[in-house]
Amino acid sequence: MKALKNILIVILIAALGFLGYLFYKNISENKDTNKNTIVEEKENPENEDEDIAVDEKNINDLKEYLLEDISMVIVDLRDIDSYNEGHIEGAISIPFEKIEELSQTNLLDKEQNIYVYSGTKEDSDKGAKALTKLGYTNVHSLGSIDEYEGEKIN
Numbered sequence: 001m002k003a004l005k006n007i008l009i010v011i012l013i014a015a016l017g018f019l020g021y022l023f024y025k026n027i028s029e030n031k032d033t034n035k036n037t038i039v040e041e042k043e044n045p046e047n048e049d050e051d052i053a054v055d056e057k058n059i060n061d062l063k064e065y066l067l068e069d070i071s072m073v074i075v076d077l078r079d080i081d082s083y084n085e086g087h088i089e090g091a092i093s094i095p096f097e098k099i100e101e102l103s104q105t106n107l108l109d110k111e112q113n114i115y116v117y118s119g120t121k122e123d124s125d126k127g128a129k130a131l132t133k134l135g136y137t138n139v140h141s142l143g144s145i146d147e148y149e150g151e152k153i154n
Helices: 002-043 046-051 059-068 080-085 096-104 121-133
Strands: 073-076 114-118 139-144
Touching: 059 114, 059 139, 096 121, 114 121, 121 139
Parallel strands: 073 114, 114 139
Antiparallel strands: none
16 A cells, blocks of 8 residues: 555656656746747738738727636726826726736737727837737727716726
8 A cells, every 4th residue: 555655756746857857847948939030020010000900899899808808808008197087987007108017927918809098099009019020919999088978987
């Protein structure tokens, strides 16, 4: 019985070691991918953003979008002062200048629905393109908060 217990402990330790190796290997591959992406972005011309399609949605249909996908995220791309003056309920503040930092975090799931808005439609579209360029696959531009007919909270 004691021999069987020792064998099980050795197998468990080996399995944990193997999982640790796979985890380390995955992290290393992701770091290499991020480095390549940054280099490619620097080498590509700035006009490349024009090729990225933006899925534009009506900002006043947010309730419908929420009913379709309860896990969606609403992102306010304006500066923090504008956000504090009034924003859509449930929106998180990620100022446009901070979008690049998202690639360093796991704040947003790259596959979840992300709805962005800003002070202007152009800025909202620009933010949606930036997120798409970072690998987020379901980004939707809501346009300007000035078009929002619902209640804004602060």
